[in-house]
Amino acid sequence: MSDAAIHARGLTKRFGDFTAVDHIDLDVRPGEIFGFLGANGAGKTTAIKMFIGLLKPTEGEASVAGFDVYRKSASIRRHIGYMSQRFSLYNDLTVLENIRFYGGVYGLRRKELEQRGDEMIAHLGLEQHKDTRLSELPLGWKQKLAFSVALIHDPRIVFLDEPTGGVDPITRRQFWEMIYAAADRGITVFVTTHYMDEAEYCHRVSIMVDGVMAACATPEELKRQFSAASMDEVFYQLARAGQRTE
Amino acid sequence: MIAIEGISKRYDEVQALRDVSIDVPEGELFGLIGPDGAGKTTLFRLLVTLLLPDTGRMTFDGRDVVTDYRYVRRHVGYMPGSFSLYQDLSVRENLEFFASVFQTTVEANYDLIKDIYVMLEPFAERRAGALSGGMKQKLALSCALIHKPKVLVLDEPTTGVDAVSRREFWAMLRKLKDEGITILVSTPYMDEAAQCDRVGLIQDGQLLRTGDPATIAQAFDRPLYAATGEDAYRLLQALRQREDVEEVHPFGTALHVTARSDMDPDNVQRQLREQGFTGAHLAPIRPGIEDLFMRLMR
Numbered sequence: 001m002s003d004a005a006i007h008a009r010g011l012t013k014r015f016g017d018f019t020a021v022d023h024i025d026l027d028v029r030p031g032e033i034f035g036f037l038g039a040n041g042a043g044k045t046t047a048i049k050m051f052i053g054l055l056k057p058t059e060g061e062a063s064v065a066g067f068d069v070y071r072k073s074a075s076i077r078r079h080i081g082y083m084s085q086r087f088s089l090y091n092d093l094t095v096l097e098n099i100r101f102y103g104g105v106y107g108l109r110r111k112e113l114e115q116r117g118d119e120m121i122a123h124l125g126l127e128q129h130k131d132t133r134l135s136e137l138p139l140g141w142k143q144k145l146a147f148s149v150a151l152i153h154d155p156r157i158v159f160l161d162e163p164t165g166g167v168d169p170i171t172r173r174q175f176w177e178m179i180y181a182a183a184d185r186g187i188t189v190f191v192t193t194h195y196m197d198e199a200e201y202c203h204r205v206s207i208m209v210d211g212v213m214a215a216c217a218t219p220e221e222l223k224r225q226f227s228a229a230s231m232d233e234v235f236y237q238l239a240r241a242g243q244r245t246e
Numbered sequence: 247m248i249a250i251e252g253i254s255k256r257y258d259e260v261q262a263l264r265d266v267s268i269d270v271p272e273g274e275l276f277g278l279i280g281p282d283g284a285g286k287t288t289l290f291r292l293l294v295t296l297l298l299p300d301t302g303r304m305t306f307d308g309r310d311v312v313t314d315y316r317y318v319r320r321h322v323g324y325m326p327g328s329f330s331l332y333q334d335l336s337v338r339e340n341l342e343f344f345a346s347v348f349q350t351t352v353e354a355n356y357d358l359i360k361d362i363y364v365m366l367e368p369f370a371e372r373r374a375g376a377l378s379g380g381m382k383q384k385l386a387l388s389c390a391l392i393h394k395p396k397v398l399v400l401d402e403p404t405t406g407v408d409a410v411s412r413r414e415f416w417a418m419l420r421k422l423k424d425e426g427i428t429i430l431v432s433t434p435y436m437d438e439a440a441q442c443d444r445v446g447l448i449q450d451g452q453l454l455r456t457g458d459p460a461t462i463a464q465a466f467d468r469p470l471y472a473a474t475g476e477d478a479y480r481l482l483q484a485l486r487q488r489e490d491v492e493e494v495h496p497f498g499t500a501l502h503v504t505a506r507s508d509m510d511p512d513n514v515q516r517q518l519r520e521q522g523f524t525g526a527h528l529a530p531i532r533p534g535i536e537d538l539f540m541r542l543m544r
């Protein structure tokens with residue numbers, strides 16, 4: 001058992017003779033905003049799937065919120081939130097129906113759910129749209145709602161897989177302010193992004209190259225280490241050495 | 247080469263485009279920049295004759311896009327946002343198919359695609375559906391080029407693509423531009439603006455502005471400062487509470503502060519330090535394209 005929100009030692013996943021994730025070590029502190037970067041095909045998604053209990057590692061150890069990924073995946077899922085650009089909410093349901101559905105899945109009681117739903121809708125300024133089907137909302141609003149829904153059961157850790165892809169620049173920043181606010185409440189945020197300015201907002205950043213953890217430090221340390229002016233430059237220096245694509 | 251005049255398009259309740267006008271001269275690399283839902287895809291579909299406009303007029307190489315759609319189809323290369331090649335055909339078969347549709351051969355225009363195709367060649371017999379994302383993108387670009395189009399229309403070719411592959415893709419586009427091909431490309435990434443000869447900023451169906459990427463941001467009409475200091479989130483909140491600050495947005499390592507006319511940066515810095523932000527620092531900066539975009543979105 002580890003105090004880290006996310007802990008991994010030698011975590012590895014092989015598919016046949018292909019090593020998707022190759023002995024990664026990681027300790028994400030509680031309340032930390034941790035940026036998990038890498039080129040397409042570097043192994044990020046496979047690693048995330050192991051952390052959230054969707055994929056059994058081939059070898060190595062890992063725990064999330066103190067629960068072992070091999071034996072306690074059900075407990076892990078109760079204590080984490082997850083959202084991605086590809087899968088978040090149901091487009092055919094209204095704002096309120098989505099909130100009720102996810103609250104129900106996480107076992108919130110009716111009263112709790114109603115109160116939580118009202119707060120969430122007020123906080124997001126969606127009062128006028130609570131009965132609007134999600135398909136009719138702009139992407140940025142959906143993503144902000146999806147993030148709030150991912151936090152509906154007070155998880156200790158939230159995994160965000162490219163949450164801001166294609167979102168307009170103002171909403172993208174509002175989204176990051178929600179991330180800051182969540183971290184301020186002690187929630188650990190594990191986030192992937194292709195926007196390198198967003199890498200600068202993270203407390204620490206790791207960069208995966210061909211399944212290996214090529215770097216892990218604060219953005220300042222990484223820029224110093226690679227004599228780079230920006231995280232974009234750090235990423236480019238590291239990731240261009242990679243051979244793999246998805 | 248392309249003239250778009252006063253184009254509007256509506257789908258049921260959504261006004262996808264409002265009175266959009268753009269001119270793209272021959273040989274230009276034009277970037278249409280805006281978030282999802284801005285209308286980029288609709289505009290490109292109209293231009294490649296897949297949709298009809300409600301109002302307005304478009305010409306392609308001097309010919310009307312609606313009435314002379316056959317000419318457009320013969321001379322445009324279109325790469326849609328989602329992968330739309332034949333997944334069951336091999337790399338080679340896809341290329342040959344597209345060449346034959348345009349009554350040409352892969353060999354006839356091989357020079358144009360050579361640089362891109364050599365990277366695909368090791369996978370020539372692989373089914374397109376089994377390619378990696380980056381390779382699919384290269385194949386789609388090759389197929390869009392195989393009939394030597396006058397104009398290349400690329401809908402968000404770099405969305406969801408990592409920063410390294412994005413750079414490589416832009417390098418390919420600049421080479422094609424050097425071959426004399428006019429290129430229209432859309433992207434949600436503001437930092438890609440610098441790769442274009444000219445850009446148009448689009449949001450909610452409206453073209454906010456067009457211009458040279460190096461100078462377009464000069465239209466930002468307020469003094470702008472970069473604020474840095476420990477605990478950026480609290481610094482942001484402290485700055486937002488000030489009367490002399492109009493807006494504050496996080497920008498990578500710094501916060502960008504749009505000042506009201508009466509703001510004195512030295513004063514702000516001193517007061518922030520008194521509030522406990524001991525390392526707070528404010529410095530004037532030149533606005534970038536994303537600063538301008540957010541200003542125009544208001």
